[in-house]
Amino acid sequence: MNSYTIAVDIGNTNTHIGLIKCATRSILSLDIFPSRQLDERFIVTIRSIVDSLQHAMPVPIVICSVIKSIEERFGKDLHDSSTTPLVWLRYTAQLPLHIPYDDPLLLGADRIANMLYSSVVFAHENVIIIDAGTTITVDYLQNGRDFIGGVILPGPATQLKSLHASTDQLPQFEPGTVTAASPGLSTETCMDIGVRYGIAGALSLLVGKYSNLFNGPCRILATGGAWPYLKDAVTFEVKHIPELTMVGCALYANVCNRPI
Numbered sequence: 001m002n003s004y005t006i007a008v009d010i011g012n013t014n015t016h017i018g019l020i021k022c023a024t025r026s027i028l029s030l031d032i033f034p035s036r037q038l039d040e041r042f043i044v045t046i047r048s049i050v051d052s053l054q055h056a057m058p059v060p061i062v063i064c065s066v067i068k069s070i071e072e073r074f075g076k077d078l079h080d081s082s083t084t085p086l087v088w089l090r091y092t093a094q095l096p097l098h099i100p101y102d103d104p105l106l107l108g109a110d111r112i113a114n115m116l117y118s119s120v121v122f123a124h125e126n127v128i129i130i131d132a133g134t135t136i137t138v139d140y141l142q143n144g145r146d147f148i149g150g151v152i153l154p155g156p157a158t159q160l161k162s163l164h165a166s167t168d169q170l171p172q173f174e175p176g177t178v179t180a181a182s183p184g185l186s187t188e189t190c191m192d193i194g195v196r197y198g199i200a201g202a203l204s205l206l207v208g209k210y211s212n213l214f215n216g217p218c219r220i221l222a223t224g225g226a227w228p229y230l231k232d233a234v235t236f237e238v239k240h241i242p243e244l245t246m247v248g249c250a251l252y253a254n255v256c257n258r259p260i
Contacts, residue, residue, distance in 0.1 A: 020250035117248030132224035200233030
């Protein structure tokens with residue numbers, strides 16, 4: 001097992017780059033910045049972590065990205081400038097998971113990282129994984145191994161932007177910037193309540209509906225930058241793990257170490 005891994009989780013909105021101690025799954029350093037700043041900060045941040053390490057063995061870099069162009073944009077520069085193994089997280093038969101997706105290669109890298117984390121940390125358990133960001137995914141893992149399907153729906157910011165873009169009078173604002181008491185007494189609060197509780201209601205229905213697919217109890221995990229916006233509106237018990245995807249990314253290095 002690699003003692004340490006540099007894990008990179010590139011989302012549509014934010015990027016997380018950290019140094020992970022694999023045995024304890026602890027985060028030793030962490031940098032979070034908007035993904036729109038990737039050109040300025042991506043390679044610089046990774047080089048800074050690499051340069052700070054004093055280990056005799058190279059520390060692998062594992063990159064999990066939901067943005068398709070990242071490997072093309074940065075892969076060569078990273079490969080040419082680093083002596084450490086470089087791994088792009090994607091589906092492989094080496095995964096300790098059974099994933100009967102129509103085309104597993106089209107399954108998002110973030111969803112694979114989330115399932116891998118759940119498989120390692122909550123081995124043999126039934127798990128529902130909610131990843132709330134620009135989009136929201138709800139994935140179902142049975143017995144810590146078998147992926148039995150998932151759901152994708154638009155996240156809070158996506159829904160608010162769609163309301164603004166699709167209408168003449170509805171304003172544009174970011175989730176969490178409006179203090180909304182229900183029912184709303186302004187256009188902004190009406191929109192905020194509708195989006196927040198609409199998503200929470202959908203998640204509560206999905207958790208209830210799909211928990212019945214499992215034979216036995218089910219653990220519910222949540223991650224993603226939009227989860228704090230939703231957490232007080234849902235009706236189920238959940239364990240919030242902010243860096244679940246990034247730690248799952250680090251674990252991938254030990255399961256599927258395939259440098260490019």
